[in-house]
Amino acid sequence: MKRPPSSRRVSPIGLDLSPAEIRMVQVIGTPDQFEIFRSAVIPRRGPIESWTKLASIDVEALAGTLFRRGFSGDRVTIAAPREACSTHLIDLPSRDGKAPVDAIAKAEVGRAKRCDPSSFELAAWYLPSRGRGEQGVAVACDRTQLESRIASLEAIGLRVVGVDLAEWGLCRTFGPLLAAEPESVHAVVQVGWSSTIGVLTIGGQVVYTRQFSRGISDLFERLCGRTTLSSSDAAAFLDAMPNDADGSAGDLMVRRSLASLGKDLAAELDTAVTYVTHMYRSAPVGSIFLAGYGADRAELAGEFDRVMGMPVHWAEASRGGRRLELATGLAGRFDA
Template sequence: MVHLNKTQSPIGISLDEQFIKAAQLSRHGGQWRLDSAVRIPRDRPGAAIEAQEVRGLRDVLARQGFVGRRVVVGLPAQVLLGSLLELPPRSSGAPVEMLARAELARMHDCDPHSIETACWDLPGERQTKDTTHMMALACPHEVAEGLLDAFEQAGLDVEALDSELHATARACGELLSPDGVTAILALGWDAVVLNMMHQGQIVYHRAMAEVSMKHQASALAELLEVEPATIDAVWAQHNNTAPQQRSAEETALLETIAGILETHWEEIVADLEAPFAYIQSEHTGREIERLLLTGFGAATGNVAEFFEDHLHLMTQVVAPMDAVSCSPALGDKARDPSLTVAVGLARFTE
């Protein structure tokens, strides 16, 4: 039977050192629905992905109900070159995009012909008659070619390489403040990534590898006597037990875990002070109105409450079920914020 009102998205795939996340949606009557999603551990954590690992991923996707071989692969913020730029006004007739590429290459000490660049003007209040204020991102060809080779050799059709900054913002779209600034904080395995959105545009981003979840995962895994990649599931198992049903040992364990997590989150809060102050000074009169949390770390502990209390911002964890409708068959996957970026990648064609 052919469903004329149903359109399958490409498979969104996000990679980090520890996990591969994938999601695929279908369109029903103008609305997206998440049909398939999965998070699997990497074959060789920390290594560059190769065709053999992608072939294994392709087999997993087929068993998990994914359809087709079209994929959109994410580019994590930490592999991208980025900067805020001040360039001549567009009214001057200067080739602003070419200048942005050359300036970004100069700042990062690389050949302009060795990078692929995307750039966009910042919202209106930053512009003056003498200057074009832009945000620019670039991906080194070496990074892009490595990903393309691995996926294409494994028989998958890469429709696009997409910035995960944009993919996460796309997934969170309906939750962004219409007028003020929204901060999106991806508590990822490899890095904590701050992404500031204003009027539908990224106006600031920063990747903080030094406070990534993998560092805290090691300490928690040793305490729990489990593999680091499973700590979010183990936390949920313990935390979902009703307080009156917990043993004294389990209660003490949860308190110890919470202490480790809160120390980690305090470090992140301290790192947010400078960029928050910068954004509020640059975007005069525009308050940071809300904080959205995604990523592996957003599933551990009472993370939203902690950040809301310490930053005095309305804070929400964004899982796939908060971004799109979800098939009932997905179960806990619909509530897994580490999969949110894959949902945004799957929506690349919008």
């Protein structure tokens, strides 16, 4: 694999293992300022029913792509499988004390799940203070499913040096933009294949994450049904279609489908923003940052703007580029 310039610090390879495609990014720089060194997107060839274990054909394609595209090293960072995770709101001791916060959080989540704390991995963090007892968020990931994903990558000689949450990876990519208005409630929305993630932040801190049941798959299935396009071809068609596309039947169908998707997602996000602004009444409403499929489409952004009245920023505003936002944020974990 190609080595980066010696004067720059190279990151692990961020892998976003989505149901329809595998996205990989490597960056150079520092945790506060980095740029993409290598990137690639390949379609999934195996069955997409499960996220937890990559099919052998996908693993082989991943290994070949990393080699041909000149990625450096064998260290990778992945996101915890979302379907293997559960989220819990927990009470935490004072953040000024010396209490073992991680151990306390793990024990509390174990009681809530009624399972052995050793059966899951945990990430926990404090929520912004609201002038009362300290609260935090804990996300537990089933150890068996996580180890299955790690094993499939280690089988091709990769070393998984970090496991992150998708919400934190996205926030890392959009970090400078979120920091521009640190007291505001911002929303990062990643449109996925069959579902969408909405992440609400204050001061760069994740305060609420919600998964919406709609993604881009409905549009792609309609597009593929009317043509001979594969799902990867449909993604390329969407990427290539300009925002000022003509009124052809195909373009019109895509535009209407994107607007319908945006309307539904904006209504779901509006509920989430209302909930968070009720929790943090003094925090002003900030901006929406779109990522994932169709993030640069005016039809999608227009519905969020119309329904919510919040400024909307497209994918170009991020350091990740089209559908690479999560992989970029995973790569940006220089501490891994």
